[in-house]
Amino acid sequence: MSTPSALYAQRRAALAKTIGPGGIAILPTAPEQQRNRDSDFLFRHDSYFYYLSGFTEPKAWLVITGDGKTTLFCQPKDLEREIWDGYRLGPEAALTALGVDAAFSIAELDKQLPALLDGKDSVWYPFATHAGLESRVDGWLGTLRARVRYGTLCPQQQRDLCGPLDEMRLIKDAFEQDVMRRAAQISAGAHVRAMQLSARMLRAGQEVREYHLDAELLHEFRRHGSQYPAYGSIVAAGANACVLHYRADAGLVQSGDLVLIDAGCELDGYASDITRTFPANGQFTGPQKTLYELVLASQEAAIAATKAGARFTDPHDATVKVLAQGMLDVGLLDKNTVGTLDDVIEKRAYFPFYMHRTGHWLGMDVHDCGAYTEPSEIGQTSERKDALTGEVIKNRPARILRSGMVLTIEPGIYVRPAPGVPEHFHNIGIRIEDDAIVTNTGCELITRGVPVSVAEIEALMR
Numbered sequence: 001m002s003t004p005s006a007l008y009a010q011r012r013a014a015l016a017k018t019i020g021p022g023g024i025a026i027l028p029t030a031p032e033q034q035r036n037r038d039s040d041f042l043f044r045h046d047s048y049f050y051y052l053s054g055f056t057e058p059k060a061w062l063v064i065t066g067d068g069k070t071t072l073f074c075q076p077k078d079l080e081r082e083i084w085d086g087y088r089l090g091p092e093a094a095l096t097a098l099g100v101d102a103a104f105s106i107a108e109l110d111k112q113l114p115a116l117l118d119g120k121d122s123v124w125y126p127f128a129t130h131a132g133l134e135s136r137v138d139g140w141l142g143t144l145r146a147r148v149r150y151g152t153l154c155p156q157q158q159r160d161l162c163g164p165l166d167e168m169r170l171i172k173d174a175f176e177q178d179v180m181r182r183a184a185q186i187s188a189g190a191h192v193r194a195m196q197l198s199a200r201m202l203r204a205g206q207e208v209r210e211y212h213l214d215a216e217l218l219h220e221f222r223r224h225g226s227q228y229p230a231y232g233s234i235v236a237a238g239a240n241a242c243v244l245h246y247r248a249d250a251g252l253v254q255s256g257d258l259v260l261i262d263a264g265c266e267l268d269g270y271a272s273d274i275t276r277t278f279p280a281n282g283q284f285t286g287p288q289k290t291l292y293e294l295v296l297a298s299q300e301a302a303i304a305a306t307k308a309g310a311r312f313t314d315p316h317d318a319t320v321k322v323l324a325q326g327m328l329d330v331g332l333l334d335k336n337t338v339g340t341l342d343d344v345i346e347k348r349a350y351f352p353f354y355m356h357r358t359g360h361w362l363g364m365d366v367h368d369c370g371a372y373t374e375p376s377e378i379g380q381t382s383e384r385k386d387a388l389t390g391e392v393i394k395n396r397p398a399r400i401l402r403s404g405m406v407l408t409i410e411p412g413i414y415v416r417p418a419p420g421v422p423e424h425f426h427n428i429g430i431r432i433e434d435d436a437i438v439t440n441t442g443c444e445l446i447t448r449g450v451p452v453s454v455a456e457i458e459a460l461m462r
Contacts, residue, residue: 012064019064022119023123027046053072071104072102077090118144121155172406180271181446183267193216194261197212198280202255210253214233217233218233241428259277270364273435276433278457284454291425308403355414408436
């Protein structure tokens with residue numbers, strides 16, 4: 001399913017209005033990446049480029065001027081190369097298919113750009129995202145400056161295109177939300193299948209490896225039309241779950257282990273991101289259940305704090321409060337050593353067991369673009385000293401959540417063996433992650449197609 005070309009045109013028109021009548025925006029898609037000799041990685045478009053064009057071919061550039069005109073540079077038709085590499089749209093067909101105003105072969109880029117830049121007062125392109133892009137822009141500007149005696153006018157400002165595009169992409173429209181719901185549904189089904197496969201294989205006396213569960217995820221993603229995983233899937237059994245960015249490998253999945261799966265598909269350019277932690281054999285042990293229910297309670301507190309008008313940091317603060325109190329209650333933290341709940345939070349004494357934030361923006365990229373500070377309050381700063389590092393940190397007001405923003409909610413606990421840590425909790429790693437669309441009254445969890453409570457998980461795996 002493709003976004004209607006009219007929606008891309010609306011986005012380009014909104015950007016043109018932002019950069020103003022004297023502005024020009026230049027944006028390449030992602031480069032192809034060599035994997036090994038005579039073989040490339042599977043191509044994935046640049047997210048900004050796709051957001052404005054819907055075009056997924058490599059070797060393409062988009063130029064948008066402040067008067068609303070769009071020019072596409074793309075690969076020309078080449079029937080011989082298409083036999084080897086696949087269909088190309090070509091400049092002629094792009095005019096109608098993509099709704100652009102002009103289209104040229106990519107070979108024309110260096111010839112056409114100086115003319116497009118002539119007379120503009122500012123040139124916009126994404127800073128620090130495409131290697132060599134600044135040099136290309138400098139070259140085009142140099143060509144223009146060499147002709148100033150002939151009456152050419154060179155842009156006097158270079159501006160970062162990421163700023164306005166990040167703000168546009170931060171609020172997901174109805175079409176984007178629908179795609180993300182479908183991606184979440186596919187990913188939830190994949191998690192369900194992986195859970196059931198683990199228990200079924202162990203009951204049958206079969207050897208289970210992390211890659212068995214990873215294969216089930218990939219099968220379900222592709223079976224329902226997802227183009228790719230949104231990121232490298234994490235399938236971590238036992239102590240491996242205490243490694244935050246562990247990748248699915250050959251680790252043995254044993255009865256009595258917990259398995260942490262952090263995986264989501266990408267559908268039509270949009271990511272999903274789900275984490276579930278479950279007992280490999282379908283039955284939580286006592287210590288596993290104790291910590292799992294603590295993490296779940298902290299997630300529910302974060303969900304309750306996620307709504308329009310709240311701050312981005314509110315869900316994290318709610319999570320930390322529940323987790324910190326729980327760590328004191330179950331003995332992960334010794335109150336005689338660390339003090340009260342307020343002391344634990346102030347000194348970040350919980351950090352050895354919970355060391356990451358509770359969420360991030362989600363969209364075309366799994367860690368999607370968008371500022372985490374509130375633009376309207378950017379000048380309001382204060383300083384604090386980090387309790388663990390002693391580093392002086394500048395505090396700026398956190399982003400105010402608005403309807404249509406999409407973020408993850410993902411608390412966790414990771415217990416590595418250490419002096420003073422109760423042995424029955426050793427090597428337990430738990431994370432629970434859901435995707436949430438912010439609404440005026442709260443948030444819509446779009447990933448609860450996969451169970452989350454202890455009773456639901458055990459019932460599913462039976």
